Amino acid sequence: MTNLKHPITASAEVKSESKPTVDQEVRTEEGIAYGKTVGKPYSDNAKFTLRDVNVFYSDVQAIKNISLDIAKNEVISFIGPSGCGKSTFLRCLNRMNDSIDICSVQGRLELDGVDIYQSKRDVVELRARVGMVFQKPNPFPKSIYDNVAYGPRIHGLANRKSELDDIVESSLKKAGLWKEVKDRLATPGTGLSGGQQQRLCIARAIAVSPEVVLMDEPCSALDPIATARIEELISELSQSYTIVIVTHSMQQAARVSHRTAYFHLGHLVEVNDTDKVFTTPEHELTESYITGRFG
Amino acid sequence: MTKKTEDVYGDHISHQFNDDLADLKANFLEMGGMVEQQLNSAIIALMENDGELADEVRAKDKEVDRMEVEIDEEATRIIAKRQPAARDLRLVISVIKMVADLERVGDEAKKIAKFAIGLVEEGQAPRGYIEVRHIGQHVGSMLRDALDAFARLDSEQALRIMKEDKRVDEEYQAATRSLITFMMEDTRNISRCMAVMWVLRALERVGDHACNLAENVIFMVKGEDVRHTPVEEAERIVGR
Numbered sequence: 001m002t003n004l005k006h007p008i009t010a011s012a013e014v015k016s017e018s019k020p021t022v023d024q025e026v027r028t029e030e031g032i033a034y035g036k037t038v039g040k041p042y043s044d045n046a047k048f049t050l051r052d053v054n055v056f057y058s059d060v061q062a063i064k065n066i067s068l069d070i071a072k073n074e075v076i077s078f079i080g081p082s083g084c085g086k087s088t089f090l091r092c093l094n095r096m097n098d099s100i101d102i103c104s105v106q107g108r109l110e111l112d113g114v115d116i117y118q119s120k121r122d123v124v125e126l127r128a129r130v131g132m133v134f135q136k137p138n139p140f141p142k143s144i145y146d147n148v149a150y151g152p153r154i155h156g157l158a159n160r161k162s163e164l165d166d167i168v169e170s171s172l173k174k175a176g177l178w179k180e181v182k183d184r185l186a187t188p189g190t191g192l193s194g195g196q197q198q199r200l201c202i203a204r205a206i207a208v209s210p211e212v213v214l215m216d217e218p219c220s221a222l223d224p225i226a227t228a229r230i231e232e233l234i235s236e237l238s239q240s241y242t243i244v245i246v247t248h249s250m251q252q253a254a255r256v257s258h259r260t261a262y263f264h265l266g267h268l269v270e271v272n273d274t275d276k277v278f279t280t281p282e283h284e285l286t287e288s289y290i291t292g293r294f295g
Numbered sequence: 296m297t298k299k300t301e302d303v304y305g306d307h308i309s310h311q312f313n314d315d316l317a318d319l320k321a322n323f324l325e326m327g328g329m330v331e332q333q334l335n336s337a338i339i340a341l342m343e344n345d346g347e348l349a350d351e352v353r354a355k356d357k358e359v360d361r362m363e364v365e366i367d368e369e370a371t372r373i374i375a376k377r378q379p380a381a382r383d384l385r386l387v388i389s390v391i392k393m394v395a396d397l398e399r400v401g402d403e404a405k406k407i408a409k410f411a412i413g414l415v416e417e418g419q420a421p422r423g424y425i426e427v428r429h430i431g432q433h434v435g436s437m438l439r440d441a442l443d444a445f446a447r448l449d450s451e452q453a454l455r456i457m458k459e460d461k462r463v464d465e466e467y468q469a470a471t472r473s474l475i476t477f478m479m480e481d482t483r484n485i486s487r488c489m490a491v492m493w494v495l496r497a498l499e500r501v502g503d504h505a506c507n508l509a510e511n512v513i514f515m516v517k518g519e520d521v522r523h524t525p526v527e528e529a530e531r532i533v534g535r
Binding site for chain 1: 306307308309312377378379380381382383384385518519
């Protein structure tokens with residue numbers, strides 16, 4: 001049935017100048033033939049335009065010539081077996097890899113058409129626009145209020161205390177945490193439960209009004225109820241933000257995302273509408289992974 | 296090719312999952328074999344005026360019904376516990392739909408057995424047996440081929456069955472026309488001829504169910520729903 005298909009003809013909506021230029025040939029690695037990414041990696045409405053991205057840790061190549069668009073207000077999930085490069089790729093999107101000396105990123109990575117790896121580019125400003133939520137909730141050892149207010153303060157988003165109060169309240173409301181903490185904003189954020197802490201981190205991330213929120217396995221340390229809350233939150237947030245989520249839970253990817261991208265050994269194997277990926281994936285490798293045949 | 300299809304559902308990391316899917320397939324095929332047998336026996340009972348055999352068919356239908364319920368439960372359990380995706384999901388969903396078709400084939404066999412018993416009591420009908428045998432063989436082989444296509448994941452065979460169904464419909468039309476003509480000429484035998492007519496109708500329905508099975512096999516293999524699509528479209532999908 002679905003045999004290896006390569007190379008795909010890029011979907012019709014691709015503008016000719018944005019077509020990737022390299023990587024037309026088929027490579028073989030560990031007996032698996034990789035072609036160009038199958039499915040729908042490109043979008044007319046791109047927030048992120050990523051072309052021919054290669055990432056190296058010293059001389060080990062972690063990301064191999066990946067080209068992908070991430071559309072405005074879409075929820076896209078990255079799935080794949082451990083070590084496939086999905087987190088590395090996610091961390092490229094707000095230059096989190098900069099802090100790793102041996103890591104080098106090549107290729108074209110544009111946010112709204114502007115290269116995010118320009119040397120003169122302000123990384124702090126980039127990270128305000130592209131927020132991040134991590135696997136383990138990591139609130140600052142400060143009060144709930146200060147956790148959320150931290151970002152707006154350093155970015156000078158509020159002139160008066162009342163403005164800051166508004167930002168804190170609306171962020172906590174968006175993160176679905178306001179009702180639970182409104183009477184104890186001065187207590188430490190670390191005193192909350194795991195699920196609440198994660199929502200606090202989401203509130204902290206969205207307090208600076210980012211355009212994109214990156215989530216690196218945001219639910220892997222949470223129980224099913226807290227997970228359901230976060231997932232609910234993701235679908236609400238997608239109205240105003242672009243969300244990129246790395247997850248080990250395929251069901252989670254199936255539930256929350258519009259598109260799903262499957263990574264394998266540093267290659268982007270397939271990107272397709274989530275509905276398609278989980279019912280009739282185009283690539284044999286995707287099929288094997290989502291049906292539990294390897295991983 | 297055969298080797299590939301043999302273990303296409305059997306290479307999960309979880310052996311238990313492999314076993315669950317293998318059991319589901321095996322039980323489905325067992326039910327299919329049982330239904331095939333039921334249909335054959337019902338036709339023989341009618342042709343040979345064998346009331347005893349007809350009684351057996353009617354009694355055995357309960358077993359078919361029981362299998363339907365069991366397989367449905369099994370499939371539900373797999374969905375609940377394994378959250379199958381892609382081809383595994385298509386297998387489970389298809390089995391759920393196909394057991395319903397098999398059960399209906401069982402019902403048609405039971406219906407034929409009922410008319411066979413009626414004709415044992417009333418005396419055989421004067422006409423229609425050749426048509427019953429012919430259409431009976433035709434749909435019987437379609438059913439067998441559909442189960443075979445399921446076992447071997449053979450979408451091309453499934454496509455052939457879809458095409459066969461058109462011929463069965465034509466044969467059925469021709470047979471009813473000739474029976475109607477006969478009844479108009481000889482009104483004394485209307486009730487017995489009607490019994491044969493109902494049997495033909497039941498057989499025609501079996502052809503439809505075999506066709507449904509075939510459509511599900513194509514869905515399982517190709518991931519595309521070919522119900523309510525023209526044959527040319529199904530051909531294009533299978534040919535890919």
